Amino acid sequence: xxxxxxxxxxxxxxxxxxxxxxxxxxxxxxxxxxxxxxxxxxxxxxxxxxxxxxxxxxxxxxxxxxxxxxxxxxxxxxxxxxxxxxxxxxxxxxxxxxxxxxxxxxxxxxxxxxxxxxxxxxxxxxxxxxxxxxxxxxxxxxxxxxxxxxxxxxxxxxxxxxxxxxxxxxxxxxxxxxxxxxxxxxxxxxxxxxxxxxxxxxxxxxxxxxxxxxxxxxxxxxxxxxxxxxxx
Numbered sequence: 001x002x003x004x005x006x007x008x009x010x011x012x013x014x015x016x017x018x019x020x021x022x023x024x025x026x027x028x029x030x031x032x033x034x035x036x037x038x039x040x041x042x043x044x045x046x047x048x049x050x051x052x053x054x055x056x057x058x059x060x061x062x063x064x065x066x067x068x069x070x071x072x073x074x075x076x077x078x079x080x081x082x083x084x085x086x087x088x089x090x091x092x093x094x095x096x097x098x099x100x101x102x103x104x105x106x107x108x109x110x111x112x113x114x115x116x117x118x119x120x121x122x123x124x125x126x127x128x129x130x131x132x133x134x135x136x137x138x139x140x141x142x143x144x145x146x147x148x149x150x151x152x153x154x155x156x157x158x159x160x161x162x163x164x165x166x167x168x169x170x171x172x173x174x175x176x177x178x179x180x181x182x183x184x185x186x187x188x189x190x191x192x193x194x195x196x197x198x199x200x201x202x203x204x205x206x207x208x209x210x211x212x213x214x215x216x217x218x219x220x221x222x223x224x225x226x227x228x229x230x231x232x
């Protein structure tokens with residue numbers, strides 16, 4: 001189904017992941033160290049990356065930053081795998097561009113479900129216009145590119161998904177729990193404050209176009225129905 005790269009320094013866990021991924025029909029590539037995995041990602045262009053946060057030579061966060069800055073690897077979905085369970089660690093992972101975050105120990109079945117959900121998101125939804133314009137915004141879904149007032153804006157995978165989801169449901173209030181479920185694709189086991197963090201960063205990146213994302217106090221967020229009617 002997909003070529004999955006696993007960068008994980010625990011050999012036993014790497015074997016378990018490899019076995020279960022192959023049973024699910026995926027092709028598996030593996031690396032025990034960060035630099036080796038980064039090189040493998042550049043050479044093979046995998047469809048998905050499972051990335052351990054704590055590696056002996058190069059941290060998972062550093063690998064994530066490098067990959068998201070490189071045009072050759074920036075579109076590869078990343079699921080971070082770590083023993084850390086603090087919310088701040090998960091938020092940092094998402095802000096760097098990771099698509100999901102799983103804390104050890106975890107259910108292999110849950111991990112596979114999360115991978116499937118992320119791959120479905122990456123493939124896009126049929127029957128939707130792939131390019132749209134809204135006031136100062138222009139969005140190309142296929143290319144995962146966004147322009148605001150004529151200037152291209154670099155968004156993480158989750159920021160892009162959040163923007164598109166809000167736009168497609170414009171003028172309808174989306175509460176934080178719904179956005180967590182629909183944008184993250186599966187229960188991410190994080191608080192609704194994560195939604196606020198991503199909305200704030202998204203607005204900042206979009207500049208004046210960020211005003212299209214309206215806050216509905218006590219309810220959630222809403223994308224303006226018309227560009228001229230947007231209010232912060």
